[in-house]
Amino acid sequence: MADLLSDLRPGEAWHGEGVLHLPGFADAAAMWAALQPVLAAAPFRHLVTPGGKTMSVSMTNCGRVGWVSDRAGYRYQAVDPLSGRPWPDMPEALRAVAVRAATAFGAAGFDPDACLINCYEVGARLTPHQDRDEQDLGEPVVSVSLGLPGRFVIGGTERSGPKQTVLLEHGDTLVFGRSARLAYHGVLPVKAGDHPMMGARRISLTFRKAG
Numbered sequence: 001m002a003d004l005l006s007d008l009r010p011g012e013a014w015h016g017e018g019v020l021h022l023p024g025f026a027d028a029a030a031m032w033a034a035l036q037p038v039l040a041a042a043p044f045r046h047l048v049t050p051g052g053k054t055m056s057v058s059m060t061n062c063g064r065v066g067w068v069s070d071r072a073g074y075r076y077q078a079v080d081p082l083s084g085r086p087w088p089d090m091p092e093a094l095r096a097v098a099v100r101a102a103t104a105f106g107a108a109g110f111d112p113d114a115c116l117i118n119c120y121e122v123g124a125r126l127t128p129h130q131d132r133d134e135q136d137l138g139e140p141v142v143s144v145s146l147g148l149p150g151r152f153v154i155g156g157t158e159r160s161g162p163k164q165t166v167l168l169e170h171g172d173t174l175v176f177g178r179s180a181r182l183a184y185h186g187v188l189p190v191k192a193g194d195h196p197m198m199g200a201r202r203i204s205l206t207f208r209k210a211g
């Protein structure tokens, strides 16, 4: 840990051994441009939880597999249920950022096969959950934020218990893995605002090794 800490650049922060915040790490404009063909082929949609609730966040995916939720449960699958076709490929420009961030985290060799893309309109939120549908929990999750700020809340491996909030702004990247891989985390309701590039919303791209 001491070695990693001494390599940190100004602004970077470890929130415990398993969480690394890299402010302004991603070229947000380049990522937004690379995302356009993905969103054209697989638009955002509001998924339904197994319990029958419609999520306030709308989602889509790129990569070999994508995360979906419906009355049957949560899972990764190769086909977009909306189009009946495979999810769009993960653009190399996006993948490269995730690999670079994972390397900064100490997870060199990260090879994401799924990118779940979340769109938060003002007021949308993600209640605390664990990301546990991936086969290899030894690999981290890398999340890149675009648009309005997000207040990312992360705690321990129990749903209750202390949590801390990390403000994620346009271009910020957050990596969580190792001791925090199964940490409960979520996003507080996004506050009203108007981002010059992204408008009144926050988008997060979450890269995973699903299996």
Ligand SMILES: O=C(O)CCC(=O)C(=O)O
Binding pocket: 116, 118, 126, 131, 143, 150, 152, 168, 185, 186, 187, 204, 206
């Ligand atoms: O939007 C975020 O920053 C977090 C998203 C998240 O937790 C997820 O996609 O599982």
Ligand SMILES: [Fe+2]
Binding pocket: 129, 130, 131, 185
């Ligand atoms: Fe998550």
